[in-house]
Amino acid sequence: MYKTSWGSTLMTIILSLALGAGAILLLGYDPIEAYYQLFRGAFVGKFNIGGVMERFVPLMLTALAFAVSAKVAVFNVGVEGELYLGAIAAAWAGYAFTGLHPLVHIPLCFAVAMVASGAWGAIPGALKAYWKVNEVCVTILMNYVAIYFTSYLVGNPFSARASIPRTPTIEESARLLRILRPSRANIGIFVALGVLVLVWWMLYHTNWGYKLRHVGQNPFFSEYVGIPPKKVMIWGMILSGAIGGLAGAIEVMGIHGHFLDNFSPGIAFDGMLASLIAKNDIRMVPVLSLFLAVLKTGALGMERFTGVPKTLIDTIIAVFILLAAMEGLFAYSRRRSARSSGEEAA
Amino acid sequence: MDGLNEILSLVFNATLVRSTIRAATPILYATLACVLTQQANILNIGIEGIMIFAAFAAVTTSYFAGSWVLGLLAAIITGVVVAAFMAFAHLKAKADIFVVGMGVNMLAIAMTRFLLQRTFGVSGSFHHNDIVPMPRLNFDFGGNALLPGEQSTVSVDEYLNHKNREFMLKVPPKLHHNRPCYFPWRYVHVNPDGTVFPCGSWWEHTVFGDFKTQTFEEIWLGPQFTELRRQLGDHTAGTDRLPESLASRFERLTCLAGIVFMAHVRLSCSGD
Numbered sequence: 137m138y139k140t141s142w143g144s145t146l147m148t149i150i151l152s153l154a155l156g157a158g159a160i161l162l163l164g165y166d167p168i169e170a171y172y173q174l175f176r177g178a179f180v181g182k183f184n185i186g187g188v189m190e191r192f193v194p195l196m197l198t199a200l201a202f203a204v205s206a207k208v209a210v211f212n213v214g215v216e217g218e219l220y221l222g223a224i225a226a227a228w229a230g231y232a233f234t235g236l237h238p239l240v241h242i243p244l245c246f247a248v249a250m251v252a253s254g255a256w257g258a259i260p261g262a263l264k265a266y267w268k269v270n271e272v273c274v275t276i277l278m279n280y281v282a283i284y285f286t287s288y289l290v291g292n293p294f295s296a297r298a299s300i301p302r303t304p305t306i307e308e309s310a311r312l313l314r315i316l317r318p319s320r321a322n323i324g325i326f327v328a329l330g331v332l333v334l335v336w337w338m339l340y341h342t343n344w345g346y347k348l349r350h351v352g353q354n355p356f357f358s359e360y361v362g363i364p365p366k367k368v369m370i371w372g373m374i375l376s377g378a379i380g381g382l383a384g385a386i387e388v389m390g391i392h393g394h395f396l397d398n399f400s401p402g403i404a405f406d407g408m409l410a411s412l413i414a415k416n417d418i419r420m421v422p423v424l425s426l427f428l429a430v431l432k433t434g435a436l437g438m439e440r441f442t443g444v445p446k447t448l449i450d451t452i453i454a455v456f457i458l459l460a461a462m463e464g465l466f467a468y469s470r471r472r473s474a475r476s477s478g479e480e481a482a
Numbered sequence: 483m484d485g486l487n488e489i490l491s492l493v494f495n496a497t498l499v500r501s502t503i504r505a506a507t508p509i510l511y512a513t514l515a516c517v518l519t520q521q522a523n524i525l526n527i528g529i530e531g532i533m534i535f536a537a538f539a540a541v542t543t544s545y546f547a548g549s550w551v552l553g554l555l556a557a558i559i560t561g562v563v564v565a566a567f568m569a570f571a572h573l574k575a576k577a578d579i580f581v582v583g584m585g586v587n588m589l590a591i592a593m594t595r596f597l598l599q600r601t602f603g604v605s606g607s608f609h610h611n612d613i614v615p616m617p618r619l620n621f622d623f624g625g626n627a628l629l630p631g632e633q634s635t636v637s638v639d640e641y642l643n644h645k646n647r648e649f650m651l652k653v654p655p656k657l658h659h660n661r662p663c664y665f666p667w668r669y670v671h672v673n674p675d676g677t678v679f680p681c682g683s684w685w686e687h688t689v690f691g692d693f694k695t696q697t698f699e700e701i702w703l704g705p706q707f708t709e710l711r712r713q714l715g716d717h718t719a720g721t722d723r724l725p726e727s728l729a730s731r732f733e734r735l736t737c738l739a740g741i742v743f744m745a746h747v748r749l750s751c752s753g754d
Binding site (some may be wrong): 272405 | 525571574575576577578580581582584585586588589591592593595596599713714
């Protein structure tokens with residue numbers, strides 16, 4: 137494992153910005169203006185900051201869900217499915233129960249979403265723990281099951297009978313309070329940050345969290361010292377699923393107000409990306425999620441005000457991600473130069 | 483029972499074998515690519531991106547050089563270059579292979595779209611007669627004919643491709659997505675047996691009328707059409723987005739349904 141230094145991270149960012157600038161320059165646009173608009177589109181004004189927030193919340197929660205499952209050595213590609221199930225469960229609880237106080241209704245929706253997706257997450261966990269079924273394969277396929285199942289639900293029993301396949305709008309008492317008004321940001325961000333701190337504390341400062349990490353690192357040794365690795369692995373997956381479901385619930389209760397068929401353009405995969413670049417380090421997860429959210433939000437402003445085509449911006453984002461992942465890029469060249477100077481000395 | 487056999491023989495015929503071979507070819511190559519890297523325990527999910535890059539290289543080279551052999555070579559070289567980059571990123575620069583794969587996939591989609599716009603000035607897809615295709619292998623086991631035993635000069639594939647292209651050329655992009663459907667006010671779709679659907683993509687199989695027993699006026703002003711118009715008209719205010727994904731989701735299904743339906747047309751026409 138490589139130790140990342142702030143210097144190499146900075147170099148990576150500068151290099152990717154320079155590469156993007158070169159591409160923009162080649163097309164005859166002004167790179168400084170383009171980057172100025174990128175950061176303006178992410179940070180200036182309530183709408184833009186709110187836009188970053190509303191993208192940041194599901195990204196960070198799905199990244200966290202992935203990181204938690206990685207702690208019990210499960211490569212959980214199924215967060216997208218958990219997101220969908222959590223979202224539809226929250227939407228159902230949001231419109232089916234009426235006349236509740238918001239302080240009762242909102243936690244109820246969260247609970248229903250987390251139970252539904254937690255149970256969904258337990259399935260691949262149990263399959264892997266007891267029957268050694270490859271979890272990557274299972275979770276990818278279960279994503280399809282979950283997405284098409286919600287599609288069925290939203291088309292038939294839960295349908296609002298509108299021309300768009302969606303559920304009825306949830307009760308006012310289940311809605312999360314909006315902040316930064318013109319944007320769709322909501323108090324879900326505080327819930328998300330709270331969950332992040334709670335999960336971090338549970339993993340690193342409780343007995344239970346220690347067992348979780350222990351099983352992830354060496355299940356055979358856990359068994360030897362008396363920690364049941366199979367049960368702990370399933371509990372880890374349930375936690376991961378519950379966090380994914382929470383992300384879906386916040387999307388429904390804070391942003392859309394109803395479950396929309398196919399509402400997620402692969403949010404969980406972006407979250408997985410963030411978690412993987414952070415090497416599943418929970419403290420780095422919010423930083424990387426924020427990075428991706430800023431890029432995605434700012435790209436809109438960049439496109440609107442400079443005329444740089446959207447496809448080029450997508451290309452630059454992909455290059456950013458690749459370079460951000462290549463953390464050994466500068467460490468490698470430094471080591472090589474160190475080695476060659478060593479040879480000269482010899 | 484005879485009806486069922488008829489339908490089964492329509493679905494399971496030489497055309498199915500042909501389509502299966504055609505559809506299996508790219509999957510076979512992709513699987514082979516994955517199996518190779520899996521030998522070194524590298525989960526290569528960037529195959530998708532490599533394929534997209536290579537496909538773009540093949541089409542571009544074939545268009546400009548006018549040779550499918552060169553196009554194939556260009557595709558292979560492109561694939562190797564992308565894979566070499568992935569190897570560098572993973573092995574030397576210590577990037578997570580899963581991130582590299584996903585990054586390459588994203589890069590491939592964005593960059594080929596971008597290059598398509600810059601090079602050919604089109605977005606979405608590029609058709610041109612100057613693209614030299616690979617020669618087709620045609621085993622004559624009747625797969626070309628629409629129905630076994632009948633002679634047809636146009637294969638099902640060609641017909642569907644032609645229709646698809648015609649549609650893409652005629653309809654300006656996005657126009658048909660962002661507004662509610664106006665078909666129930668302007669069109670009827672009449673099936674060969676005289677029954678009426680509101681449009682050709684009506685998959686609910688609710689019959690809106692029957693010309694064998696009803697007049698046009700009875701159908702057009704009938705309860706089904708009225709109800710459909712009411713539903714569409716009521717919700718036009720909230721319809722800022724119709725599900726675009728629906729089209730892609732049902733693509734396969736409609737394709738198959740289209741084949742069965744066309745065969746049905748042929749049958750009922752030849753029967754009369």
